[in-house]
Amino acid sequence: MIFPICFGRNIRTMSTFVSRINRITGKMEWDFRDDEYDFKQEIARSSYADMLHDTERNRLYYEGLKVAIELKRKAGQAVHVLDIGTGTGLLSMMAARLGADTVHACEAFTPMAECAKKIIAENGFTDKITVIPKRSTELKIGPDMPCRANILVTEVFDTELIGEGAISTFTHAHNELLEEGCIVVPSRGTVFIQLVSSELVRRWNQITDFSGPLDLRTPPGILRCGGAPSLHDLQLDQLPEDKFTKLSEPFKVFSFDFTGQSPLLADRTTKSSVEMIVSGSVDAVFMWWDLEMDPEGEITLSCAPHWAHPTPHNMQWRDHWMQAIYYPYSQLTVEKGETINVISKHDEYSLWFDVAKGHLQGGCLDDRPICTCGAHIAYSRSRMGMLSDPARRDTYTRILKQHIKAGESTVLCISDGSLLPLMAARLGAKHVYVIESNFLCTRVMGEFVTVNGLKDRVTILDRSVQDIQAADIPDKIDIVVGEPVFQTAVLPWDAISFWYIAQALGSCLSPGLVCLPRTLTVYALPVEYEHLWKIRANVGVSEGFDISQFDKLIQSNSESVDEVVEPQPLWEYPCRASGPVMPVLTVDGTQPLDSMPLLENVVQLHVDRQVFNQPCNGIALWAEFNFGDDHVISTGPTQPIKIGCKVIWDYYSKQGVHLFYNNTKSSGQLLTNSAIEATVKFDPAHGELCFKFTPHWSNS
Incomplete structure (x- = not known):
């Protein structure tokens, strides 16, 4: 946690003296930070790379633009495209290649706007595409655009669909920047939900009573509280189906028309009568959405989990648009065949849901509910689950x-x-x-x-x-x-x-x-991440466009701000063990830390390709706390590790992840049989723990 309290400046390095909490010692410390540290971190941690690796998204946007431009050509119109939030300029270049007469691309994030200009120039579209470093709501016809556009292409969506301000963005664009009768890519968005019962999911939102001899009770205010109003976004597709029961079939609750033919309301409620297909408690609402990329709704992008996906065997992995869990504010138990009411509501940025039997009274129909008990604000979702x-x-x-x-x-x-x-x-x-x-x-x-x-x-x-x-x-x-x-x-x-x-x-x-605990041991495991590697991998070429300038921008900023190991909840991000697990550091908490010498370990992590032919693109790390007498609490795997097999991770912890940069499935670069050299240094006097991983690469 960084607190940007300016204490002084190092003129030579242009850094700011800031206070920060040392996460290991728990003490407040002073440190020098590059003045542009936060700025660089924002670039390094942007989700553009993940979107660019979303090949289905890119292809369907391309197809949607092709339909839109062909329709305008058939109508005998010149094609003027507005691209809101252009990012790297990819969608603008698609429009230009498909024959648009002019393309105006706005991008409010200055580093990305400059990067887009370079990418557009390198791909030969400077004469057709104008990059405007502004928010779309700041654009004016005349100074910024010579005329209104008749095609809008934009990607202003998040896991909640409208959470990035899509409603106001589309509304302003239609009022100020677009022609009447314009075509919008995508044309519509539809939100789906499904009611489920799940003990595991319920733990993420509720601290249960202790049963048995301890007889510890949870305060009634916490039990009655519906929880935090915010969504719980996660890779829902990775939740095993034996961990939840579907109480209903998926059903539509909202449709958003982005074409301007009907107004986008910023405050709406729908009521659905839904038949229960099994009995159980309504513990959660699963949510996802679809996009229709063309006016006729023939090109569809679905974010549904596999059990509700139109093409479950050909699904695109994505981390920028996940699914979400919402927790209803009313506690309800239902019977198979029973019909209940589902209340769905959204404001300009958020969604929330409730369930009821019989006559509807207040609740979710009024203002957006909030946590009244404090526990859902004090604790994270994973912490709630851990406590239960x-x-x-x-x-x-x-x-x-x-x-x-x-x-x-x-x-x-x-x-x-x-x-x-x-x-x-x-x-x-x-x-x-x-x-x-x-x-x-x-x-x-x-x-x-x-x-x-x-x-x-x-x-x-x-x-x-x-x-x-x-x-x-x-x-x-x-x-x-x-x-x-x-x-x-x-x-x-x-x-x-x-x-x-x-x-x-x-x-x-x-x-x-x-x-208690007495010791902490850090373990490292070489793994093959199925998809997670994409968040740090170079893009190179996307849909035939050279995006390497973007790779250079991300890499140059990542090198100065990224940690060697980052936190991720690995149960959401599948990986297979590429070699045996190895302990890389043990800290004995029974000894005085202030007099403990510097600890440095060099460990060889082996990847056995001869026997298992198992590739490796990263390292997974976790900690185990030993309380003595075989009592161990682990933040890592919950089942024995088998090389070549999927690792099963704890649902309530984040693990450490190290990814080998620029590693892609098609690169052919796999680790040799020798080792990955893992160097771990722990300085107890200063509370500094450092990792370094040196892989040996081979093209064989």
Whole structure:
């Protein structure tokens, strides 16, 4: 987490002195940052590359433009195209190649506008295409465009379809920039939903009660709350079908006409009567959308998951348009054959849904609902799921039972928003102290403590470790425990901060302290990512157009701002093991970190092509926390790894990903039988953990 507090300037390097939180030590530090760091990061992390690798999207836009231009030619009209949000200029060049007389392309992001000009020039279309570095809503007929356009092509859509301002963009374009009777590519968008029941999906939105002897209850306000109003976007297609039950068939809820023939409303509600095909609880609403790329609706781009896709065996992978999960605000149990009401609503940027039986009253028909309990704001979706995960709960219960002495143990819990303090109190701890530096988590945990009648046994310290005084913890701590999970963590090993916090409280700790977990081990696995490699791979040529200038722009900025390892929830991004897993770093949290020497490991990660003929295009990394006596909490695979087989990952954690740049399926560049050299350096004194991966390439 970076806080851009300007403290001074390094004139020679033109960098700004900013404060940042060291994710491993948890301490605030000062650092020099290039003045253009955020700007470069925005370029490096743009989704243009993913869209350019979406060959179906590109092809269908090309086909839609071809139909539009042919229709205007048959009508005896000159063809004037407006491309809103041109990006690399790809759609503009398609229009020019198809015979448009003029093309005006607007792009508000200046680096991309300059890049588009270079790409257009290199492809020989400067005489036909004019790039305007403005938002479309800033364009004027006369100064920017000589006349209104009669064809509009644009890609201003996101996972929610309208979340990037499509309604206002199309409305303004029709009012100010387009001729009456113009053709729009795409012409229409349709939103589909499907009702499902799923224990796994429900955990992402609800913290369930503890069953069994612990008997821990979730505050009623959290149970009644419908959750955060924002969508839960994910690669829904990767959710195994045995993890959910379809309560209904997919059905349409909204259609958006982009042609201007009917107004695009910014506030709309639809009510659908839907028959249930099985019984169950309505836990979630799955959502996706389609685009009709031509006026007759014969060219369709579908974002549906495979079970609802028109061509399930020929689907395009994409990361820029995913599917989404919404959580209804009413809790409903339905029976097979029963007909219920589904209420769907959108404003200018967002969608939301609710379900009801019988007469409809208020709820989703009024203003957009919000989280009233605070938990859905304090916790991420994955964190909610982690807190409700039965396997984790069972493991933590066994760990605490083993170490807590009823009526004797004083426990300190260090984790953000953890239920471990409640569990420890229920298991008989004399007193439990909780460090909660996040005020949102403090509020939620206070409600958990109150509803479970534990206010006399659990004390929440709502401040950072630096502000804790000896008087705050009058008893010597016998057990320090953590999951450990922190709001500031980005990668699994950032949880090393658990031990830094614990050791900073040395005066409060008893001589026979038990610290749980005891060690952290980072593992690395060479893998073949099925699709994820595309987010960092060069584009080169797309639909016959040279886009290499874009590759150069991304690469030059990525080199200066990208981390070697980035976080990704790998259950959404399939990969196969290319070789055996190897431990690359172990940190012993029972030893003082401030006196621990620099740790440096060089590990050879093997890829066995002779036996398995398995390619490799990246590395997957995760952390395992060892609590002793074979109690391990892992952020990695949930099943044994088999070389050449798909890796099954934890649904509630993000893993570390390293991708080999410029690796493509067609390059023929596969790792040799020797190794990938993995170098890992950990400097405990400064809380710095660095990775370097050196592959040996071969064209054989």
